[in-house]
Amino acid sequence: MPIPDAILAAVMVASALGLWFLPQVTDPSIAFGVRIPPERRSDPAVVAATRNYRLGLAISLATGLVLLLAVPWPKVGLAGPQLLFLALFFVNYLIARHQVLDAKQAGQWFQGLRQGTAAATDPDLGQGAFPWLYLAPAVVLLVLTLVIGIASYRALPALIPVHFSLLGQPTRYAAKSWASALFPVWLQLLVTGLITAASWLSWRSPRQINPAQPGASLERSWQFRARMIRLILLLAAAVNLMLLASGLTVWRILQAGPPLRIVLILIPLVAAAILVIVSYRMGQEGVRLAAPSEAPTGLVARDDDRLWKGGMLYFNPNDPAILVPKRFGIGWTLNFGHWLAWLVIPAIVAVTVALRLLVR
Amino acid sequence: MILLLDHSKGRPLYRQIYDQLIGALAGRRLSPGSRLPTVRRLAADLSVNLHTVRRAYVMLAEAGLISLERHNGARVLALPPPSPALSDRFGAELRRLVAEGLAGGLTPDLITELCQQAVADLSQPPL
Numbered sequence: 001m002p003i004p005d006a007i008l009a010a011v012m013v014a015s016a017l018g019l020w021f022l023p024q025v026t027d028p029s030i031a032f033g034v035r036i037p038p039e040r041r042s043d044p045a046v047v048a049a050t051r052n053y054r055l056g057l058a059i060s061l062a063t064g065l066v067l068l069l070a071v072p073w074p075k076v077g078l079a080g081p082q083l084l085f086l087a088l089f090f091v092n093y094l095i096a097r098h099q100v101l102d103a104k105q106a107g108q109w110f111q112g113l114r115q116g117t118a119a120a121t122d123p124d125l126g127q128g129a130f131p132w133l134y135l136a137p138a139v140v141l142l143v144l145t146l147v148i149g150i151a152s153y154r155a156l157p158a159l160i161p162v163h164f165s166l167l168g169q170p171t172r173y174a175a176k177s178w179a180s181a182l183f184p185v186w187l188q189l190l191v192t193g194l195i196t197a198a199s200w201l202s203w204r205s206p207r208q209i210n211p212a213q214p215g216a217s218l219e220r221s222w223q224f225r226a227r228m229i230r231l232i233l234l235l236a237a238a239v240n241l242m243l244l245a246s247g248l249t250v251w252r253i254l255q256a257g258p259p260l261r262i263v264l265i266l267i268p269l270v271a272a273a274i275l276v277i278v279s280y281r282m283g284q285e286g287v288r289l290a291a292p293s294e295a296p297t298g299l300v301a302r303d304d305d306r307l308w309k310g311g312m313l314y315f316n317p318n319d320p321a322i323l324v325p326k327r328f329g330i331g332w333t334l335n336f337g338h339w340l341a342w343l344v345i346p347a348i349v350a351v352t353v354a355l356r357l358l359v360r
Numbered sequence: 361m362i363l364l365l366d367h368s369k370g371r372p373l374y375r376q377i378y379d380q381l382i383g384a385l386a387g388r389r390l391s392p393g394s395r396l397p398t399v400r401r402l403a404a405d406l407s408v409n410l411h412t413v414r415r416a417y418v419m420l421a422e423a424g425l426i427s428l429e430r431h432n433g434a435r436v437l438a439l440p441p442p443s444p445a446l447s448d449r450f451g452a453e454l455r456r457l458v459a460e461g462l463a464g465g466l467t468p469d470l471i472t473e474l475c476q477q478a479v480a481d482l483s484q485p486p487l
Contacts, residue, residue, distance in 0.1 A: 117408070
């Protein structure tokens with residue numbers, strides 16, 4: 001099996017594994033994006049939906065792998081099998097979601113329950129300061145890369161490789177200029193900037209306090225954020241380290257054979273894997289973390305399905321937040337009811353296109 | 361502090377917000393100078409209408425307990441000096457409430473005990 005295929009297949013299997021366990025690590029009062037009373041988690045309809053979801057996931061994975069391994073990827077495009085896998089997964093998720101929705105409506109699950117909401121009057125209640133210190137490794141690596149790049153500029157040839165295959169073979173060259181020679185630095189700036197902005201907005205995002213156990217859920221959410229944001233900032237450092245190494249090969253300071261290239265690709269992948277494993281152990285917003293026991297208030301989280309399109313896309317024009325905790329998943333998602341959210345994706349595309357034009 | 365709303369209860373939501381905030385002010389769990397969330401933020405967190413939060417804030421502002429700021433935020437004010445008007449109004453409200461209790465068959469001892477309990481509970485310093 002060619003190495004790029006092996007890496008892509010491993011990524012696909014890993015994502016399937018993550019999606020397999022996802023129902024177990026999200027808020028017990030949410031099943032496939034549907035708000036339910038927590039005790040309905042073991043309702044036969046939810047159990048059946050989970051079983052079908054996992055069966056569908058296995059079929060999606062098998063289909064994606066067959067396409068990836070049986071058809072050479074240049075024919076279907078690098079992302080073809082991944083996109084097919086994701087599309088199948090999404091259909092499968094929607095089926096499970098509708099199963100739960102139907103049972104909830106038919107059984108009137110919220111009838112007679114006291115639905116509540118909770119909010120902290122202080123947005124920083126129980127939360128410390130943003131861990132700026134954890135950004136330092138990424139910044140140090142960025143500055144180091146910049147300094148080495150500037151120092152080696154004079155000795156560079158007239159043509160510089162600016163685009164590489166997955167295994168690091170140069171596939172495109174550009175004329176020597178500051179724009180093309182310092183390309184790894186521009187990428188580092190982009191990645192570090194994006195990760196810092198996303199981390200800061202996540203840190204400031206509203207915390208969803210469970211009205212059944214407000215104090216405990218606030219404590220869990222704080223523990224979750226503190227660890228997640230630190231790891232995400234270190235992930236930026238891992239990406240910058242890979243880009244530093246690729247800069248060293250572009251600037252002909254380091255001769256990188258295939259073994260080193262694989263190590264380079266693995267650095268951010270391993271960092272991302274650690275982030276995912278730690279986040280799964282904590283659960284979304286820390287739902288799996290231990291917290292001091294608290295007398296239940298007798299309330300259940302209010303049915304807020306109308307704010308989540310398809311149980312996944314948050315659309316609430318009345319919410320001033322841009323990022324909010326995900327509903328089916330771990331981490332944060334955009335509030336598409338906020339006009340700025342619609343600019344985020346075009347802005348990322350624009351910066352990426354600008355970077356490509358830079359090295360023409 | 362954490363605000364907790366019961367959406368199924370008959371008590372109006374703005375009243376629940378007002379009651380809890382004034383309870384926190386009484387017990388010094390909200391100290392002078394501390395900031396309250398904007399109307400929009402709190403309305404989104406509590407999943408209520410903007411007017412519901414605004415109404416509770418305006419009631420507190422009219423009582424001289426918070427000041428409304430630009431961008432719909434609010435800040436807790438320093439404790440106002442006890443005014444004769446407040447103590448008159450308080451006395452009248454209390455008389456009405458005591459009359460209701462006595463007419464309903466509560467003993468004077470029990471009413472006194474309940475009043476003392478309320479003062480003790482509400483004026484507790486922060487934990």
